[in-house]
Amino acid sequence: MGVFKVKGHFRTWFKVVAFWGAAVACTILASAGTWLVLQLAAPDYPVAMETAGGFDTVTFAGIWALGVLLFGTTVLLRRFLDGRRPLVSLGLDFRRAALPALWGCLTGVLVAAAAYLLIVVAGGMKPAFSTAVFAAPEPVGFAVALLVGAAAMEELAFRGYPIKVMDEQWSRWGAVLLTSVLFAVCHGVNPSANPLGLINVFLAGIMLALVYLKSGSLWAAVGFHFGWNFAEGPLLGSAVSGHCGFPTVLENTPTGPSLISGGGFGVEGSILTTAVAGVVIVLIVFNKFPLIRIKREDAVKIPFNERCAESES
Numbered sequence: 373m374g375v376f377k378v379k380g381h382f383r384t385w386f387k388v389v390a391f392w393g394a395a396v397a398c399t400i401l402a403s404a405g406t407w408l409v410l411q412l413a414a415p416d417y418p419v420a421m422e423t424a425g426g427f428d429t430v431t432f433a434g435i436w437a438l439g440v441l442l443f444g445t446t447v448l449l450r451r452f453l454d455g456r457r458p459l460v461s462l463g464l465d466f467r468r469a470a471l472p473a474l475w476g477c478l479t480g481v482l483v484a485a486a487a488y489l490l491i492v493v494a495g496g497m498k499p500a501f502s503t504a505v506f507a508a509p510e511p512v513g514f515a516v517a518l519l520v521g522a523a524a525m526e527e528l529a530f531r532g533y534p535i536k537v538m539d540e541q542w543s544r545w546g547a548v549l550l551t552s553v554l555f556a557v558c559h560g561v562n563p564s565a566n567p568l569g570l571i572n573v574f575l576a577g578i579m580l581a582l583v584y585l586k587s588g589s590l591w592a593a594v595g596f597h598f599g600w601n602f603a604e605g606p607l608l609g610s611a612v613s614g615h616c617g618f619p620t621v622l623e624n625t626p627t628g629p630s631l632i633s634g635g636g637f638g639v640e641g642s643i644l645t646t647a648v649a650g651v652v653i654v655l656i657v658f659n660k661f662p663l664i665r666i667k668r669e670d671a672v673k674i675p676f677n678e679r680c681a682e683s684e685s
C-alpha cells in the first residue's frame with residue numbers, strides 16, 4: 373500500500389488523474405523551461421528556425437525535457453501511490469530494453485511501409501529517390517533524435533503508467549480505448565489534421581497499447597512508435613502526423629485523391645492505412661502477430677481479456 377490510501381475504483385481514477393495532471397504541469401514546465409534556458413544561454417540563436425519536421429529548437433528540447441519529467445513522475449507515483457512497485461512492473465526493464473526496442477522498431481517500419489506501398493500501388497502518390505538526405509547527415513541525426521524523444525515521451529504519457537493502472541484496477545479494453553482516444557485528441561492540433569487522420573491515430577494508439585500489453589515491454593511500444601514515424605518521414609518521405617520537412621530518402625508527388633494519398637497529414641491520413649491498422653490490431657488480438665514477450669514474474673503479462681481488480685482493503 374502506498375503513502376496515500378485511497379480505496380476502490382476511485383483510487384484508480386485518482387492515480388490516472390494525478391498522472392495526467394502532472395503530465396500537463398510537466399508540459400508547461402518543459403516548454404517554459406527550455407525556452408528560458410535557450411534565451412539565457414544563446415539569446416541571438418534563431419530558435420524560431422525550423423530544423424526538422426516543422427519543429428524548432430525549443431520544441432525539440434521541450435520534447436526531451438518533457439520525457440524526462442514524465443519518467444520522473446512515473447517513478448514518484450510508483451513509489452508513493454503504488455507501494456514502491458518497481459519500474460519493471462510497467463515494462464520498463466532497462467537491462468532488457470534493447471531486444472524489445474529493436475523488434476518494435478523493425479515491425480513499426482514494416483507496418484508503415486506496408487501502408488505506404490498500398491498507397492503507391494493504388495495510385496495515391498508517385499515516389500522518387502532523393503539524394504539530399506545523404507548530403508546532409510546533421511539534419512538526419514536531428515530528425516532521429518527528435519523522433520526517438522517524441523516516441524518515448526508519448527509512450528510514457530499515453531501507455532506506461534496510465535494503461536497499467538487502469539488495466540489492473542478497472543478494464544483492459546477500457547484502458548486501451550480511453551488512452552487511444554486521448555492520443556488522437558492530442559494530435560488534433562497537428563498541421564493538416566482531419567477526421568480520417570485522427571481515426572488512424574486512434575487505431576495507432578490501439579496498436580501501440582496492444583504491443584505494450586501483449587509483449588510486456590514498454591520498450592517494444594517505444595520502438596514500434598519510433599519505427600513507424602521514422603519510416604513515414606525520413607525513409608518514405610511522407611508527412612508524420614502532419615509534420616513535414618524531414619530529410620528523406622524518397623520524395624513523393626501526390627497523384628490521387630487525399631482519401632488515398634493521405635493529403636497533408638501523410639500516410640496516416642489514408643483510408644488504406646485504416647485497413648492496415650485494422651488488420652494488425654486483429655492479428656495482435658488473436659495472437660497471430662509476431663511479438664517478443666518478456667517472461668518475468670513482475671512483467672505486464674495479464675491475459676488480454678481478463679479484468680484484474682485490486683483489493684479494496
